[in-house]
Amino acid sequence: MSNSKKKTVLIQSMDALTDDVFSMWLKDEEIAANATPGQFVSLYCNEGSRLLPRPISICEIDKAVGAIRLVYRVVGKGTEEFSKMKKGDTIEVMGPLGNGFPLDNEGKKVILIGGGIGIPPMLELSKHLTGEKQVVLGYRDELFLEKEFESYGKVYISTEDGSVGTKGNVIDAIKENGLDAEVIYACGPTPMLRGIKAYAIEHGITAWLSLEEKMACGIGACLACVCKSKEVDHHTNVDNKRICKEGPVFNALEVEL
Amino acid sequence: MNTKVNLAGVILNNPVMTASGTFGSGAEYSDFVDLNRLGAVVTKGVANIPWKGNPTPRIAETYGGMLNAIGLQNPGIDVFVERDIPFLKKYDTKIIVNVCGKTTEDYCEVVERLADEKVDLLEINISCPNVKEGGIAFGQNPNSIEQITKEMKKRAKQPIIMKLSPNVTDITEMAKAAEAGGADVLSLINTLTGMKIDVNKRAFALANKTGGLSGPAIKPIAVRMVYQVANAVKLPIIGMGGIQNAEDALEFIMAGATAVSVGTANFYNPYATIEVVEGIEEYLKKNHIDNIQNLIGCVK
Numbered sequence: 001m002s003n004s005k006k007k008t009v010l011i012q013s014m015d016a017l018t019d020d021v022f023s024m025w026l027k028d029e030e031i032a033a034n035a036t037p038g039q040f041v042s043l044y045c046n047e048g049s050r051l052l053p054r055p056i057s058i059c060e061i062d063k064a065v066g067a068i069r070l071v072y073r074v075v076g077k078g079t080e081e082f083s084k085m086k087k088g089d090t091i092e093v094m095g096p097l098g099n100g101f102p103l104d105n106e107g108k109k110v111i112l113i114g115g116g117i118g119i120p121p122m123l124e125l126s127k128h129l130t131g132e133k134q135v136v137l138g139y140r141d142e143l144f145l146e147k148e149f150e151s152y153g154k155v156y157i158s159t160e161d162g163s164v165g166t167k168g169n170v171i172d173a174i175k176e177n178g179l180d181a182e183v184i185y186a187c188g189p190t191p192m193l194r195g196i197k198a199y200a201i202e203h204g205i206t207a208w209l210s211l212e213e214k215m216a217c218g219i220g221a222c223l224a225c226v227c228k229s230k231e232v233d234h235h236t237n238v239d240n241k242r243i244c245k246e247g248p249v250f251n252a253l254e255v256e257l
Numbered sequence: 258m259n260t261k262v263n264l265a266g267v268i269l270n271n272p273v274m275t276a277s278g279t280f281g282s283g284a285e286y287s288d289f290v291d292l293n294r295l296g297a298v299v300t301k302g303v304a305n306i307p308w309k310g311n312p313t314p315r316i317a318e319t320y321g322g323m324l325n326a327i328g329l330q331n332p333g334i335d336v337f338v339e340r341d342i343p344f345l346k347k348y349d350t351k352i353i354v355n356v357c358g359k360t361t362e363d364y365c366e367v368v369e370r371l372a373d374e375k376v377d378l379l380e381i382n383i384s385c386p387n388v389k390e391g392g393i394a395f396g397q398n399p400n401s402i403e404q405i406t407k408e409m410k411k412r413a414k415q416p417i418i419m420k421l422s423p424n425v426t427d428i429t430e431m432a433k434a435a436e437a438g439g440a441d442v443l444s445l446i447n448t449l450t451g452m453k454i455d456v457n458k459r460a461f462a463l464a465n466k467t468g469g470l471s472g473p474a475i476k477p478i479a480v481r482m483v484y485q486v487a488n489a490v491k492l493p494i495i496g497m498g499g500i501q502n503a504e505d506a507l508e509f510i511m512a513g514a515t516a517v518s519v520g521t522a523n524f525y526n527p528y529a530t531i532e533v534v535e536g537i538e539e540y541l542k543k544n545h546i547d548n549i550q551n552l553i554g555c556v557k
Contacts, residue, residue: 004288006527044525049321051472051525078318094527214314216323216524219288221281223301223330224316237332238309245285 004219005030006044006094012067013087017144020074021117022083023059026093029066034096037061037103037125038187038210038249041070041095042218045078054078055215055244057187058096059120059145068096071120071145097218098248100125101185101208107131108182112153113170113196114138115188119145121210125185126152134179138170138188171195181205190257197252207252213243220245228256258541259548262296262515264493265416265441267377269296269351269516272549273506273534276497276520277302277355277380277420278327280530282341283348289527292348294534296516300341302357302382305366307333311387317453317462322472322499323521324451326387326465329357334370342374351377353418357385357392361405365412372414379415381405384422384447386469396422396447399434406438416441418495421486423475424450428482429489436490444495444518445486446479472521473499480512487513487554501529503536513554 012025031041035058042053060069074080085091101121107130114122115138126133126149133153137146140160149155157165158173166173170192173179180203186196187210200207213225226240230253233241241247241255260271274297280286283298292298310330317324331337337354345352354376358364368379383405385392395401402419409417419435421428423446432443448469453462479498487494496514500506501522509517522529541549 006289048473050318051321051323051521052316052318053525214316216316216325217285217527219285219527221285222279222316222325222524223310223327224313224325226310226313226315226330235332236330237307237336238330240309240330 004094004097006092008090009093011085011087011089011091014083014085016083017071018142021071021144022074023069023071024082024085025067025069026091027067028093031093031095032061032063032066032068035061035068036096036100037128038100038121039096039098040248041068041093041097043070043082044092045081047081050078050081052216053094053218054082055097055212055218057121057210058124060124073117094218098244099246101210101249103128105129105131105183109180110134110183110185111136111174111179111181113184113186113188115170115186115192116140118186118188118192118210121187122185123148134181136170136173136179138173138192139164169195171199174199184208186210194257197257200252208249209252209255210248211243211250211255212248215244218244230254230256258538259550260538260541262549264378264495264516267351267416270349271296271534271537272510272516273530273537274353274495274516274518275299275523275530276518277382279520279523282337283345286523286527290531292350294531295350297351297353297377298345299353299380299518300337300355301331302329302355302385303331303334303337303367304329304357305334305363305370307331307336312464314462314464317468319451319453319470320474322470322474323524324453324463324468324470325448326463326468328387328465329385329392331357334367338370338374342376346375353378353380355380355382355420357382359388361408364405365408368409368412372412376415378418378442379409379413380418380420380444381409382420382447384420386422386424386448386450386467387465393422393424396431397425399430402431402434403438406435406440410439418442418444420447421445422447423478423482429485432486432490436492440492442493442495443486443490444497446475446482446498449475449478471499473501475499476505480508483509483514484512500533501526503533503540506533506537507540507552510549510552511554511556515553
């Protein structure tokens with residue numbers, strides 16, 4: 001039996017960070033004990049017409065208290081339902097799922113990059129890496145979580161409208177600030193990850209990317225959430241890897257974006 | 258209490274199995290359920306060679322259901338025989354291999370390859386709506402159903418299940434054609450072809466544009482079709498389409514299904530199969546029914 005079970009857990013808090021980005025803490029010692037940065041959980045709706053779990057990345061892990069924090073954007077009716085839940089309510093969850101970021105970076109100089117709702121998993125990761133940490137956060141407009149990164153590294157911001165930091169995207173911010181690193185860790189929309197992969201290859205930097213795709217089961221059975229892999233995958237025997245099972249974190253050289 | 262059912266001479270411990278494509282080859286779900294408790298595991302469709310499947314997004318949720326257009330991604334028969342059959346042989350459950358292909362020759366190759374493997378039944382998928390060639394192309398015309406069923410029967414050493422599509426005007430014609438071709442068992446229904454549009458992106462929700470609708474939303478259609486087919490042919494039927502609990506499963510059995518498959522429910526409740534097994538047992542006990550046979554087709 002794996003570590004993951006579907007279970008009902010207590011919501012410890014629910015706070016709005018922006019109009020559509022919410023933060024919640026879920027109390028579960030087992031999930032907190034097993035979770036690592038970059039993993040995700042499946043959240044289930046109470047409304048029976050919404051069948052499928054919503055995969056949400058883990059933003060923070062508090063092993064002492066036995067709780068995990070999820071920061072998510074309301075993008076549809078399922079996430080809207082979650083946002084209306086309150087402290088003291090319960091929610092069905094399964095996890096932790098997938099493979100997180102590799103943490104054995106031997107004190108190397110790193111850049112952590114988060115784009116939009118890809119920012120939350122970088123927060124827990126930033127606590128675990130030793131060595132010099134530079135954090136690049138890309139937003140459309142409204143900022144969230146940016147202050148929480150300040151204890152762990154120097155924070156650089158890009159916004160599409162230029163209201164804060166570099167006008168443009170995370171690569172523009174890296175270039176404008178002349179950042180360099182031996183390893184990049186990133187999570188965000190696919191076009192951003194594609195740009196980071198190209199940048200990393202050009203500069204000879206190792207890059208670990210966290211991908212997302214529509215999922216049904218979250219445990220590797222349905223084959224909905226595949227990405228193109230460079231080599232024939234051991235499990236699928238074609239050049240497809242399952243984001244939920246082999247990922248969501250991949251070495252940039254493993255995957256075609 | 259007897260929950261055993263007979264599918265073409267293969268005796269299942271209980272009538273509950275998995276629907277092809279929703280359970281992999283069982284390995285992922287063995288973390289959640291005891292596969293020994295299932296009547297049978299029906300594997301994801303396997304072809305003669307590996308298939309890459311369709312581009313993503315491959316799924317979209319709809320009201321009470323979901324659309325999928327996975328495109329029958331599979332590792333091919335060689336890997337399947339080496340890895341998946343030995344895994345399933347460790348369990349006290351029947352093994353049903355779902356077979357897919359683009360041409361009659363593809364199907365024949367897989368069926369011949371499985372002839373000497375220790376699998377119990379073969380389910381021939383002539384009803385996948387998500388691949389351009391093969392699949393549903395065979396399943397919407399009575400003559401081609403009869404022909405491909407005959408070809409399968411010539412080559413197979415195991416009993417043959419023909420899996421029927423609901424995307425037809427009269428499913429009983431298709432069922433009769435499969436019976437005429439020598440099918441041993443029928444399974445129905447496969448998914449209904451559907452479409453979803455993302456109005457914010459002004460685009461199709463699926464890369465494939467269309468996909469197969471499954472889940473609780475389709476259950477009444479599936480129960481109706483099982484009832485119609487049960488009254489049109491003499492073959493045992495495996496009923497499926499939106500089953501998420503024992504009550505759903507019992508509807509199919511009472512409509513005439515000898516066995517039932519749990520499909521989409523596995524995705525949102527990995528314990529669904531076992532809950533159906535236990536729920537049926539409780540129903541039998543509560544209603545003092547000593548043999549599940551007494552329920553099959555009991556609603557006329």
